[in-house]
Amino acid sequence: MFCNSLLKTNINHLVLSLSSVLLRADFACSSRCNFIFHRVSLLGISCLADTRIVDREERREDLKGEGGADVIIAKVRDGDSVDERLQSVLHDQACSAVVVSDKLVAHLLYRFKDDWKSALAVFRWAESNPEYKPLAQSYDMMVDILGKMKQMEKMRALVDEMRLTQMVTVSTIAKVMRRFAGAGQWEEAVRTFDELERFGLQKDTESMNLLLDTLCKANKVEQAREIFLELKTHILPNAHTFNIFIHGWCKIKRVDEAHWTIQEMKGHGCRPCAISYSTIIQSYCCQHVFHKVNEIIDEMQAQGCPPNVVTYTTIMCSLTNADKFDEAIKIVDRMKSAGCKPDTLFYNAFIHTLGRAGRVREAIYVFRTEMPNIGVPPNTSTYNSVIAMLCHHAQEQDALNVLKDLESSRCSKPDVQTYYPLFKLCFKTGKIGNLKKLLDDMINTHHLSLDLSTYTLLIHGLCRTNKWEWAYLLFEQMIGNDITPRYVTCRLLLDEIKQKNMYDAAEKVEDYMRKMKSKSITR
Incomplete structure (x- = not known):
């Protein structure tokens, strides 16, 4: 629904341009609801012009310059069989003008990675060019x-x-x-x-x-x-050969065979490494057989192959998932006493464990004091874990302060996952104004694009808080960005707008749902 001129404007002018487009939108409203007024009022956040659209258009322009990928994509779908699609491209004048390159072919094959007929047609088209060899x-x-x-x-x-x-x-x-x-x-x-x-x-x-x-x-x-x-x-065989079998036996839950493979490995002169043992430990952890985990650790130390930080991280995460928080926290002392230095991933797991155990102050101490003192830098996941923990415990301002720290960090920047718990907290507290600001910062400041999960979270949350106009606007944007919504999302939105007598909108959603069903049947 966005015109090309809008896509070429900068973010500062985006709200005005988007408003003018929406005011001309082909969307008739019920006399009982002034939908256009609400729609324009929601544009107080320019995040609704997802930078994904701008990025996609920029990529298209680049590809046209490189070799006309859009021309091939538009034409190759004409026909049912591979040969028909190939002939469609070969006999098209615009396609004949396209310069074949390795980059173009790679892009087209990636574009059609789930459409083998089109992929094979464009591959044969490229192959037919006498001046090009794939x-x-x-x-x-x-x-x-x-x-x-x-x-x-x-x-x-x-x-x-x-x-x-x-x-x-x-x-x-x-x-x-x-x-x-x-x-x-x-x-x-x-x-x-x-x-x-x-x-x-x-x-x-x-x-x-x-x-x-x-x-x-x-x-x-x-x-x-x-x-x-x-x-x-x-x-x-080499050590990797036996590690393959160790992983394979563990995958089908035959850990005894995996353990026996370590002995076979030694018999062939190959020395087991931490990976060999850690794979078995992970399998026992998945089965919650933690007494066996302790036995393996003792065996590793006896063989001169002590557990590494990955081993301890695996054990801690598994104990946490089993709600054995006290035992999980004790892993820290056990690891330090073994002389194994924690890394960022281990601390991420430790913070998550403390948060799950409700020990928020200790988690903050680890994040603010312990990690800096021993020189372990936090990454984006570290910040995300702290933000998620604080949001879970409804400590909104503290979570926003951590977000500010992340935004000012030299080494880490927010990602889409950073905002999930913050969005959820906004819906929980009803502070939709905060939601608008977060979205604006997410997209216009950090240039992050909304993905399927984010759209789903927002649309569902907005529907539940009676913000159906905004939910529908996001639904339209989602489709415009070539992101297919989940059927349950369509169903929820349809029920909401039907209750508000938004007949034209309901018809559009129903039409899209019919197309979704039709595609699933043809597949």
Whole structure:
């Protein structure tokens, strides 16, 4: 709904331009509700002109300069089959004027990563240009797209094309095996490995590990084990080989096998590292078998492989999630006594734990005093944890003070997550004026774009606080930014505006919901 001239104005003139557009909006209101008046009054926050729109238009201009991506995108969807879409682009005069480049091809493939027909059509279009030869990375992207969309025969055919020009790499094979395994065709993944020599590649430790990792991530750990027993007679395993199995056994909750793999690892002359043990510890933590965690830590220390800060962070987070706050807090003393220095991520977890335990003062002390004293710098997540904690305990001003500290920090800046708890607190306290200011700062000062989760939070909160006009305005903006709302959001907004007799708005929302259903059916 925003015209190009509006997009070229700066933020300082955005409110006036947006107001004039909205006053001309094709939106008829019920005589019982002066919607346009409310709509313009809401423009006191210029954040409603999401910088995502400006960024998108700037990217479009850049791409036109680079090679006319918009021209190709607009034309390639004409047709049902790949060939029809390809012919549509090949025989279009505007498309013929486009200069093919590696950057353009990469952009188009990324743009159509979920639309294999359009992706393959633009790839063939680029390939047909006698002055251009696609990079190996572009072939790999196309292979991955076809595999992701379960077009296995076409994926294999493309790899065979690559073989003729010796463009198949280990990275290509990794993508093929992963996509076969993801489609439930793990036997084909194994067959791909068996054909490595045909592609000019070797069966070595690296390629074997890729196969084993692919199978283990697909929960085919037993099959991976059988293959390994065959291969290890002529391919030497390394520490990574066994760590793959440790992770695989833990993934399917067979931690005893993972623990036994450590012994096997030692038998092959490979030394277990903190990662090996930490993977098992994480598995026990997920199952809340914390007495086993202590046993593993003792074993690590006995083997001369003491837990690292990641190990302790994992344990603390798991204890916190299990509401074992006292035990989680004791991890700090245990780690310090072991001579392990905490880092930023550990302190983030510690602050979160203290907040969950209701020990706000201690958390603030850690944030304000302990971290600076030992030279551990906070990052954005640290500030976010403190802000979320203070908002949870309704300490609004303290939370805003921490936000100011973050804004003035040299090393960290607010992100979208920073504002979530602040928005929620605004709805809880009914201070919508604060919400407007936060949104304005978020978008116009820090140039952050509203994402799906933010839009959902705002629309739901505004509907519940009877600010349905603003909620509908955000809904329109969301759609204009090519962000698909959740169906439940549409349903909630529709119910609200129907109760206010906003018939034209309700019709627009219902029409959008019908389109959403139609798309889901065609998929």
